[in-house]
Amino acid sequence: LHDITEDIRALAHRARHVAVLSGAGISAESGVPTFREVQAGLWERFSAEDLATAEAFACNPDLVWTWYRWRQALIQQVQPNPGHLSLAAWQRALNRRGGSVTIVTQNVDDLHERAGAEVLAHLHGSISAYRCVDCGEPHELPRPDYDGFQSPPEPDPTPPCEHCENGLLRPGVVWFGEMLPVEAFEAAAEAIRRADLVLVVGTSGIVQPAASLPLLALERGTPLVEVNPEETELSELMDYCVRGTSGQILPALTSGLS
Numbered sequence: 740l741h742d743i744t745e746d747i748r749a750l751a752h753r754a755r756h757v758a759v760l761s762g763a764g765i766s767a768e769s770g771v772p773t774f775r776e777v778q779a780g781l782w783e784r785f786s787a788e789d790l791a792t793a794e795a796f797a798c799n800p801d802l803v804w805t806w807y808r809w810r811q812a813l814i815q816q817v818q819p820n821p822g823h824l825s826l827a828a829w830q831r832a833l834n835r836r837g838g839s840v841t842i843v844t845q846n847v848d849d850l851h852e853r854a855g856a857e858v859l860a861h862l863h864g865s866i867s868a869y870r871c872v873d874c875g876e877p878h879e880l881p882r883p884d885y886d887g888f889q890s891p892p893e894p895d896p897t898p899p900c901e902h903c904e905n906g907l908l909r910p911g912v913v914w915f916g917e918m919l920p921v922e923a924f925e926a927a928a929e930a931i932r933r934a935d936l937v938l939v940v941g942t943s944g945i946v947q948p949a950a951s952l953p954l955l956a957l958e959r960g961t962p963l964v965e966v967n968p969e970e971t972e973l974s975e976l977m978d979y980c981v982r983g984t985s986g987q988i989l990p991a992l993t994s995g996l997s
């Protein structure tokens with residue numbers, strides 16, 4: 740809290756159009772494990788990379804399906820944390836003054852929205868948006884009702900598509916090796932080009948092409964600030980790195996702005 744330099748606070752206070760690129764770290768303090776953290780129980784044998792691919796789904800749809808339903812159940816049971824909440828408040832405050840805080844996230848959860856923020860782009864999709872693997876028809880499903888996360892859920896059969904009666908349903912997330920939604924990526928790139936301050940929060944900067952977005956700010960000389968307890972692949976591009984958790988740093992950075 741106290742190691743935010745006046746420089747960084749001054750940057751935040753001067754900015755009119757802020758772009759934020761968030762990753763799994765911003766939801767960590769809500770209790771959503773990041774992708775590179777070891778999962779408890781059932782999932783500890785699997786890496787995210789093993790579960791988050793089209794190949795994995797083709798080989799073992801029920802395993803992949805159950806993993807995503809389990810994650811969705813977890814997400815719906817947790818709450819936004821002060822990191823999400825302070826970004827939402829900053830967004831409202833700058834909107835009132837004709838400015839903007841544009842949020843671009845790699846997260847498939849809805850914690851920014853539940854904190855009251857508007858998200859411009861979910862670069863990696865949304866865990867609660869389902870579609871058919873064959874015909875692409877979107878599907879709405881009831882919320883999963885797993886209770887507690889200590890015991891593994893029963894394997895859940897992957898539901899078939901009622902539209903084409905041919906394909907299986909898949910979560911609306913972007914798997915490793917898949918294309919990002921082009922419009923979401925373009926909108927994100929534009930927001931970063933327009934910004935006069937870019938915050939990179941809770942992302943390891945490993946997964947492309949999302950990790951290339953901060954380069955657009957670098958090209959323009961736009962101040963870049965990283966909020967992350969650890970050094971990342973992107974740290975050396977930054978003008979400032981604030982080493983702390985987003986739940987602590989973002990409220991401190993934005994206090995007095997709303």
Ligand code: APR
Pocket residue numbers: 761762763764765767768773774775776787845846863913940941942943944945946966967968969971983984985986
């Ligand atoms: N506050 C801020 N950052 C945190 C916190 C916290 N409380 N806890 C952890 N972090 C940081 C970690 O130091 C790490 O740099 O969050 C980052 C999480 O990294 P990843 O798990 O790699 O998450 P992310 O960068 O979002 O991953 C990108 O990879 O698995 C795919 O599609 C998935 O969207 C995901 C993408």
Ligand code: ZN
Pocket residue numbers: 871872873874875876900901902903904905906
């Ligand atoms: Zn179908």
